[in-house]
Amino acid sequence: MNRLLPLAFALLAAACTTAPSAHRTPMAPLVPASVAAPAAAPQQVILISIDGFRPDYLGKGQTPVMDGLVAGGAFGPMRPSFPSVTFPNHYTLVTGLHPDHHGIVGNKFNDAELGVFTMASKEPGFWAQGEPIWITAERQGVRTGTMFWPGSETENHGLRPSLWQAYDKDVLGDARVDRILWWLDLPEGQRPKLETLYFDIVDTAGHHYGPDAEETRAAVASVDASIGRLVEGLKARGLYDKTLLVIVSDHGMAATSPERVVWIDDIIDPAALQITSAGAFVSADPAPGREAEVEQKLVGRHPHLECWNKADVPARLAYGTNPRVAQVVCLVETGWTVTSRDRPVEKDGGAHGYDNQAPEMQAVFIAHGPGVVVGRRLTDLQSVDVQPFLVRVLGLTGPVVDGKAADTLAVTQP
Template identity: 35%
Template sequence: MKKLSIALLLVFACLEGFSQIVVPVTDTAQQIIAGRKNSPAQQKKPYVILISADGFRWDYADRYNAENLIRLRKQGVAAASMQPSYPSVTFPNHYAMVSGLYPSHSGLVNNSFYDRDRKEFYSMGNKKKVADGSWYGGSPLWVLAEQQQMKSASFYWVASEAAIKEIRPSYYYIYNEKINTHNRISAVVDWLKLPTDERPHLITFYFPQVDHAGHLHTPESPEVAHEVHYVDSAVNELYKAVKTTGLNVNFVFVSDHGMTKVNTEEQIRIPAAIDTSKFTISGDGILVELYAKDKSSIQPTYDELKKEAKNYQVYLKTNVPARLHYGTADDRHNRIGDILLIPDWPMVFNLSNRKTINPGWHGYDPTLIKDMHATFYAWGPAFKKHLHIKTFQNVDVFNMISRILGLKINPLDKVDGTAKLADEILVKKAVKK
């Protein structure tokens, strides 16, 4: 009976998320926060467009000959890869890049998770939760910009719909897939043609297509190749359209994580040691977290799981490997489970006992599994030319963009990002127009 309880819990969670994510919301109108202006000093600052192609693995551009991205990266900087934060999934890593915080430090610890203090779940499929700024720690780039009288805009980015510290971008859209790419690009151009006191200097832009194809068809599929070429063409269209404004804009092209082919034949089923009367369960195929209703249940359950574990690792919150930044010492928001189950690549949990699971997954330890690594390219006046750099951690993107825009980082946020990336790839005086 306890196994059925877990299965039903996860099935309902998946159905909720699926209904929210796949069915587009009806609100396609641009949201505008009235009454803001760029200060005279901020009007002289550079412009940055931060583009994310979800699930665009580190090797996709070369594997599938994304000729436009290859050409554009040659004008600036290309990283061997970019290492996502753990867990290597969409919401935590999009937020890590714009906040400079590891997921355990920002509080956005997974796409879906349980909060002990609130006694409620956060889910990327729950629009109300996603738009609630109290779930997010730190100060994302658009919050820093708006606090310092620099206008920002978002054509989609994780948390950009939420009032974090009571602040949203000056211009933003509620996530939906009804607006076609050409119209999204036109909106960016319109923003950049606004008067100088109204014009956003930070713009975020998001593509979901490659991730969708990777999950359904695996990274080596013709479907992924098709979507890589689609994104490649769209980025080139955006680049050419922005050129018509006459502004010398900086472009940063990133992804949140990679993708890998998993073992769909030998799936990990519900461990017998899990008793849902004693634990609240949160998780998916790559990370399962158990939250004890009574702390006395933790050690006995952990011991039993360790005995029966096959093709997965079992950790107490107190002994999670430090490299993951996902244990007791890092849990600033008390949202990490008391017991964690992490499958060995390429294994996946099938906790809902579905007959089939997607053949493409991400979420594994990026320090061990290279397929989890993401893409990073950048070009424009702030960047050095024809530069190839080694792999770096994605939290450094925050510091780098902050430097280009001349934004002061709030020391109270205790960001994990460093100045190393900015020092390596930016030209001197990069913050000047």
């Protein structure tokens, strides 16, 4: 299900023309937006991602800054695309395409021509099936700056952001914010109009300790304080009332336990599989000569696990047509882990990658700034809707994407 006007009407009264993208073909031609940019257009837009941040982390005492932005802006839970993992969904947020269409189909996958993709891959061909918002903007003369975002370090169709930073996990949150503010201090002709900012520590803590752990709450509080630093920096520069802040996450986090494990060894000999992903979902190809065994033993329903051939993945997951998707895809029951007995789950923790409709996988959306309807509460929002909203806000002409203009989104009036 695809929508843009739900989001745009709820925030800035906007529209976009969209449709699915083809695989491994040149980028779809640009199509004109149906109306002009809103009268209350912001001077700049800052897109902030908090990896692994669940909507229910808000309002519990750790997020006074974000709670204030929610109160003074628009907010809603957001359904990620499947698989609900980091790189596919970060690319969805900035391309408006499901992973099956933008080609980053997992944190790790195989491409017949390019080889193995990992989260360290910079080869442009891996990223070329989608056009991120910073490339759309740069094509049209709008300067951008990306302070960490999957795909932002790679040339895309011959272009890059005007300003970008190679990812370094050791850079603290406040330093990331300071780089954003430094870019805003550049002379007008060099200053970006669109910036992205990425925080990873909430996801890291959620994996190690679980979504309800004290350590995760501390990470949430730390990111909130860094966003507070950004807000104060904008105010000091007289830019706060001119800036649209859009805070999103890529997915949520579910609690895991050594007591909730599916042992792949009990279903099939692991040597029969070439596994690219496991844990919260499984992506695997049969080992050569063992195709019939995989079909007989793995494909189908098992306790806490269901596996499909890629052609039979449920349509609601919008996954399985891209050549990069492995032959077999399995969904694990939320909160369970699939692994082999030589790699046991040793302690409680957290994971994501589960069914994107699971409540624990829900991401967050907050918008605050010029044109945003104060107090608006959004429902039925999907991650593919963010990019067309940004295209609309920035007054750009956007590529064909999966976030589609529609007026059926239910909203609760403030």
